Amino acid sequence: MAFLSGLSAFPITPIDLDGRVDTAALKRLVARLCIAGVDSIGLLGSTGTYMYLSREERRRALDATIEEANGVPVVAGVGALRTDEAVRLAQDAKAAGAAAGLLAAVSYAPLTEDEVFEHFSTVARKSGLPIVIYDNPGTTHFRFTAVLVERLAQVPGIVAIKNPTEKAEEIASHLGQQRSATPKGFSIGYSGDWNAAQAMICGADTWYSVLAGILPDVCLRIVRAAQNGDAEEALRIDASLAPIWELFKRFSSLRTVYTMADLLGVCRAEPPRPILPLPPFAKEQVAHCLTLLEQDLA
C-alpha cells in the first residue's frame, strides 16, 4: 500500500461554465504534481468538486489525469448520493486505472451508521476498487464513529482512511487509537492542511493535501522532513505557511486554491456555481501571501 503513504496532492478540476472539464488545464496541474514528485494524486476530491461533475466528466478527468500522471498513482473520488451511482463511479475509476477510490458518506437525508456501512461495503464489493474511507464531516455532515471505522476496516477492499482535521494536540492519541482498532497495513492519513505537519510527525501514513494540489514542492518538503524524523524542519516549513492556513480558514481552501491557480498562471477556471470565485479584496490577500511565501522559501 505504498501509494497510500506520503503526500497525496489534490488538484482542482478546471471546468467551463457548462461543467465540462478543461482537460488541457487539468493536465497542466497534474504535470506540476508529477514533476514535484508527489506520492499520489488525489483526483476528484472535494477540492476537485467531484460532486458537481457528471459521470461522463468524471471519466474524462480520470482519463486525462491517468495519461498525464504516467505511473504516479491516482486516488479518485467516487462518492455519490446513491449507492448504485457510487458503484458505477468506482467501476469507472477501476476501468480507467485508478489505484484506489475515495468514498465519502455523501448524504442528503441524514444516514445511520448501518446505512453507511452497507453503502461502503457494497461499493467495495461490487467495484473491486480499493476504497479509502473519506471522512469529511465539513461537507457530508456525517460523523464516523471509532466503532464504525473499526467495522469498515475489516471489510475486504477497504484499505485506508482519510481523516478530517484533528486538533494538533489530539492527533497522537487519535492516531494511536485508530491504529489499534484497524488491521496491520491499513493506511491512516489526515486532511486539514494546517495540522498535517503534526500528523506526519506523529506517524500518520499520508497527508491528503489541498495546498499540495497547487504548491506541491513546499508540502513535499514538510512530508520528507517528517518521514526522515526531522520534526523541527517540518514544523519550521509549516510555520512559513501559517498565512496560507489563515486564508484557507477564512475563505475556504477550495476558493483559495482556485485563486492561486489563476495567480500562478496555471489556469483561470472558476468553481462550479453556486460557488463563487473570491472577491477582489480576498484575491489581493492571496496574492500578498504568495509573494511572502516566495521570499520566505527563496
Place this chain on the structure above:
Amino acid sequence: MAFLSGLSAFPITPIDLDGRVDTAALKRLVARLCIAGVDSIGLLGSTGTYMYLSREERRRALDATIEEANGVPVVAGVGALRTDEAVRLAQDAKAAGAAAGLLAAVSYAPLTEDEVFEHFSTVARKSGLPIVIYDNPGTTHFRFTAVLVERLAQVPGIVAIKNPTEKAEEIASHLGQQRSATPKGFSIGYSGDWNAAQAMICGADTWYSVLAGILPDVCLRIVRAAQNGDAEEALRIDASLAPIWELFKRFSSLRTVYTMADLLGVCRAEPPRPILPLPPFAKEQVAHCLTLLEQDLA
C-alpha cells in the same frame, strides 16, 4: 397565492431499485391526496427524495402527478447542487405545469450567503417559475439568516418560504418577525409536523406536511380547525398524533412514511439506497401506532 396556503401534502416518490419512478404507485398516492382535498401537493420534496432522482425521473414524476392531480396545485422540488441544474429543473417544472418550485440551498461545499442569494435569484429569473424558499438545515446544513430571507423575499418571483421546525413556544415571535420583514402576500409556512398545528394556530399560511402525504384527512382536520379559529380542536387532534410524532423523531419521518405506505397497502416501495427501510421491530411500532390512531379517530 391561494395555492400557497393551507395544507401542502408531501408524498413519497415510489421508485424501483434502479431509481425509476413507479408512476402507477405515485398516482395512487396523489389520488388519495386529491380525494381528501389538500390545498396543494408537495411533489419531490425531501420526503419525495428529489435529490436521488435523475432529471428524467423527476420529469416523469411531475407529469404523472399533474395529470392525476387534475387541477390541484403541485409545488415541485427543483433543488440541485449546481445552479445550472436547478435552473433546468425549474424550467422543466414550469413546462410540466407546476404551480411553484421548492428550492433548497443544497450544498456539498458549504455556501456563503451571497452564493445562496445568487443561486436563488438566478433560478427565479431564468425559470420564471414562482419559487418557494425551502429552508431545510437538517438536510442542507445551510442556515438562512433573517437578513438573507429579507433580501430574497424582495427578488421578483420568490413568493414564499417553507420554514423548518421552530420550537412551539417560539413560532409566534418567529412568524411575526418574518411577516414584518417580507412583502405583503409573501406566503409563510412551516414544516416539522409536530409543531405545525401550533404554527397554523399562530397564523402561518401553510403547513408543508410529511404526514399529510400518506394520512391527509387527519392533517386537514387540524388545518381547517386552525383556519376556523378553533385552536382547541386543532390541538386535540394534534395530541392524538403524538405517538406518530415520536416515530418521526426516532426513525425519521422519511423512513416512517415508507413503512406506513406499505402497511396501508398503498405501495411497497423502498427508499433509494443507501437509505434503508425500517427494520422489523420499528415496522411493528409503526403498525401499532396506525392501529391506535384508527381507534382514536374512529
